[in-house]
Amino acid sequence: MYLQQFFVEGLGHASYLIGSDRTREAAIVDPRRDIAVYLDAAATAGLRIRYVLETHVHNDFLSGARAIAERLGAEHVASAEAGLSCRHRAVREGDRLELGELEIAVLFTPGHTPEHVSYVVADASRADEPVLIFTGGDLLVGSVGRPDLLGRELGEKLAPQLYDSLFGKILKLEDYVEVLPTHGAGSLCGRSISSKRTTTIGYERRFNTFLQKRDRQEFVDFVLDGNPYVPAYYKSMRPGNLAGADSFAAPSPRPLSVGEVQHALAHGAIVVDTRSPGAFGGGHLPGAYNVGLGPMLATWVGSLLRSDLPIVLVLERPSDWNEVVTALGRIGYERVMGYLNGGAEAWQESGQPLLTVEQIDVRELDRRRHTVADLQIIDVRMEGEWEANHIPGAVFVPLTELPQLLGEIDPSRPTVVVCGSGYRSSIASAFLESRGVKRLANTVGGMAAWSAAGLETVATPSDARPVPVAATS
Secondary structure, eight states, X not given: OEEEEEEXXXXXXXXXXXXXXXXXXXXXXXOBSOTHHHHHHHHHHTOEEEEEEOSSOOSSSOBOHHHHHHHHTOEEEEETTSOOSSSOEEEOTTOEEEETTEEEEEEEOOSSSTTOEEEEEXXXXXXXXXXXXXXXXXXXXXXXXXXXXXXXXXXXXXXXXXXXXXXXXXXXXXXXXXEEESBOTTOSSBSSOOXXXXXXXXXXXXXXXXXXXXXXXXXXXXXXSSOOOOOTTHHHHHHHHHHOOOOOOOOOOOEEOHHHHHHHHHTTOEEXXXXXXXXXXXXXXXXXXXXXXXXXXXXXXXXXXXXXSOEEEEOSSGGGHHHHHHHHHTTTOOOEEEEETTHHHHHHHTTOOOBOOEEEOHHHHHHHHHHOTTOEEEEOSOHHHHHHOBOTTOEEOOGGGHHHHGGGSOTTSOEEEEOSSSHHHHHHHHHHHHXXXXXXXXXXXXXXXXXXXXXXXXXXXTTOOOOOHHHHO
């Protein structure tokens, strides 16, 4: 058979093209919204798309399933429990699909989501000896899908179902069966997911920490504990996928003059500056948000900014347009008006002001924490990072909760922001600046540089979250 994986690093999203060598029929599994990559791959391989298979209703990106099915006349296949409002073939446990010499059997495997199904693939002549399984968000490499994306209450109901789906169905397959999940490293739909992109039943049975919890209640407790945050934009992904999202392709680049950007800002647009922290700190438009171009750009934009606001981009280079706009389009952020032609330099040359965020190294931060009496150090990393080590006297305000915890930061005090490397702290610095924090500095190199310099750190037990400084000052 023909098999190809497509992976989006920032979303940790894997999708697949599987085809018959004999009939050249193919299926796409869990596609993303920018569908051209699948159409091009199928055309290059000489494959005709017959099915578009979805394992579950996705919470982390908009699906391209409906768009592919409508474009090519393929059959959109999804769980009968999903309740999709777009045209599709609803499948249940035991249903089978033919793809040339391949047979695809449906397993109903609720757990990661209520409607979840898995697809077991075998040669039709040996249907009782499957060779691979598309496990969606249930069984991941080194992990399992979290059941609490739709809320803790539902998660407590789904976690026992995930146990049953894994131990009662998926792990009944032979050790040699290849496991092809939809969520990989970088996804927030599970925790501690390996960077390896495929695995086998036998390997997971032996080495997956979650699968060592053989007692049902022990497994339930473990799978619900310590999961990463849920980005704010997730709440709009499921409704969009139930209705069936349109396809997305980045429009042609739209350079905007300084005057056009001024007009846009006067009518409610926001500026997203995708340059590096150093470039942003050196000079940026007033009120701009800094989310540097990288794998996590869409996740952080979707975590902190509303999707209904028009966006003006400031790019490191014009050629970044397609990558930035495509990343945002995958999560439904489509109101990108264009990018500032000439960047921050053009803005300044026109006589408009630029703001700066001071960039300091870890030695300077260490000096200030001993000499600036009212300094507040804001650590915006994740909880596990904070617990492992942090600067004495720092305040834990995770970037994911920054909009909700703004009231706990004193805008009148000198403030230094720190993260792991300087990327997230630059995002936070821009956010704080836009909310009125004036005396602000970003820590270049973050805690990685701090630790490398041998500077003092402390650890915090997991049950001892600190009280924000502003609450005690």
